[in-house]
Amino acid sequence: MTSLATCDRLTVRYPGAARPALADLTLALHAGEKLAVVGESGSGKSTLARALAGLLPVGTALSGAIRWSGPPPRPGRDIGTVFQDPGASLDPLLTVGAHLVEVLRAHLPLGRAEARARAAALLARVHIPDPERALAAWPHQFSGGQAQRIAIALAIAAGPHLLVADEATSALDVLVQAEIVALLRELCRDAGMTLLFITHDIALAGTLADRVAVLHDARLVEIGPAARLLAAPREPYTRALLAAQLDLASPRLVGTRP
Ligand SMILES: Nc1ncnc2c1ncn2[C@@H]1O[C@H](COP(=O)(O)OP(=O)(O)OP(=O)(O)O)[C@@H](O)[C@H]1O
Ligand SMILES: [Mg+2]
Incomplete structure (x- = not known):
C-alpha cells in the first residue's frame, strides 16, 4: 500500500495553548483510501484535518513531520476541503457559477467560457439538477444538502487527489447525510481520490471508510x-465510544410493548 502522506510523531500546539491539540501522532494516509477519523469533541480531529490540508493558523507550533509521497501539495489545488457548514465555503455575494468559475480559474489555465462549462459539469457531477440554472442561482436558494453538494463541487473543482471532509455531513438530517456519504464514495471511486473523513459518528465512519482512526x-x-475496528475494537476507549453511540442510536423502549 503506497502512502500519500505520513504523520510522524506529529505534535501541534496552537498559539498560547497550554496543551497540544495533537500529541505524538503517527499514522499513514494510504493513497486512494477512505480514512475516517473519529473521536469526541476536542480530541484533535479538526486539527489533524487542518494540519494535513495546510490550514493551521499562523503561529501554530508544529513538531514531528508530515511527509508527502510526492511534491508538497498545494491547498485548494491538490487538497480540497469541505466543512460542516456549507455557508462557510459558499460566498453569499457570488452566484454559484461565479464562485465555481473563480475557483477553477484560480487553479487551472481556463478561459471564462471553458471555466463556465467546467462549472456546469461539476454541478452535474455532484448531482445538482439543472446545472445551467443552478449556475445563475445564489447559495441561499439551495437546501442544506444541495449547498453541501455545491461546496463539494468547489472542493473538487481543481481535481485534488486528497479530499478532507471535516464533519461535512454532521449538520444534515440522516437521509441527506446518507446521500452525501454516497456522493463522497462515488467521487472517490471515480476519481481515485483519497478521502480523510472527520466525524464524531463512529457508526457513520464504519459505513464509509476503509479504515478508522480513533x-x-x-x-x-x-x-x-x-x-x-467496529466489530472487534482493541482498545477500551474505542469500545466505550462504540457503546455510547449505539446506546444513543437505539434507545431502549422498555415498557412500551406488552
Ligand atoms: N484555533 C485554535 N486556537 C487554540 N486552540 C484551539 C484552536 N482550535 C482548536 N483548539 C483546541 O485544540 C483542541 C483540539 O481541537 P479540535 O478542533 O482539533 O477538536 P475536534 O476533535 O475537531 O473537536 P470537535 O468535534 O468539537 O470539532 C481543543 O482543545 C481545542 O479547544
Ligand atoms: Mg472539529
Whole structure:
C-alpha cells in the first residue's frame, strides 16, 4: 500500500495553548483510501484535518513531520476541503457559477467560457439538477444538502487527489447525510481520490471508510480496518465510544410493548 502522506510523531500546539491539540501522532494516509477519523469533541480531529490540508493558523507550533509521497501539495489545488457548514465555503455575494468559475480559474489555465462549462459539469457531477440554472442561482436558494453538494463541487473543482471532509455531513438530517456519504464514495471511486473523513459518528465512519482512526485527548488510540475496528475494537476507549453511540442510536423502549 503506497502512502500519500505520513504523520510522524506529529505534535501541534496552537498559539498560547497550554496543551497540544495533537500529541505524538503517527499514522499513514494510504493513497486512494477512505480514512475516517473519529473521536469526541476536542480530541484533535479538526486539527489533524487542518494540519494535513495546510490550514493551521499562523503561529501554530508544529513538531514531528508530515511527509508527502510526492511534491508538497498545494491547498485548494491538490487538497480540497469541505466543512460542516456549507455557508462557510459558499460566498453569499457570488452566484454559484461565479464562485465555481473563480475557483477553477484560480487553479487551472481556463478561459471564462471553458471555466463556465467546467462549472456546469461539476454541478452535474455532484448531482445538482439543472446545472445551467443552478449556475445563475445564489447559495441561499439551495437546501442544506444541495449547498453541501455545491461546496463539494468547489472542493473538487481543481481535481485534488486528497479530499478532507471535516464533519461535512454532521449538520444534515440522516437521509441527506446518507446521500452525501454516497456522493463522497462515488467521487472517490471515480476519481481515485483519497478521502480523510472527520466525524464524531463512529457508526457513520464504519459505513464509509476503509479504515478508522480513533483520537482521544490529542492522541491516536487505535487505527485499523473499519469492519474489524467496529466489530472487534482493541482498545477500551474505542469500545466505550462504540457503546455510547449505539446506546444513543437505539434507545431502549422498555415498557412500551406488552
Ligand atoms: N484555533 C485554535 N486556537 C487554540 N486552540 C484551539 C484552536 N482550535 C482548536 N483548539 C483546541 O485544540 C483542541 C483540539 O481541537 P479540535 O478542533 O482539533 O477538536 P475536534 O476533535 O475537531 O473537536 P470537535 O468535534 O468539537 O470539532 C481543543 O482543545 C481545542 O479547544
Ligand atoms: Mg472539529
